[in-house]
Amino acid sequence: MTAPAPLRRLKAGDVVWLTREASPQFVTPIRVRVIREIPERYTYDGWTWFEGYQLDGKGGAVAKRELFVFRQGVRWLDTPPAPARTVRRPLPRTPVRVGQ
DSSP, X not given: OOOOOOOOOOOXXXXXXXXXXXXXXXXXXXXXXXXXXXXXXXXXXXXXXXXXXEEOTTSOEEEEEEEEEEGGGOEEEOOXXXXXXXXXXXXXXXXXXXXX
């Protein structure tokens, strides 16, 4: 019999999908961007507390939450790449005459 694979830790920036597999409170699944896991809170084996931002359909944060979840029920989502920054070009400068 092989040992189960170690469970992945939640880290800042992870985007996760929470359903009833993670906790009975998630009858309606939500997407959350992790702020931090809270290891100093004592909990049951296999469960964890973490802080995160609940995300809307466009990926924007709509609420900051502290969540208690069953670690095996957490599903990691691929995060979209950060949008490329547009290159800003400085405006051409022209000399200014003063005092005439």
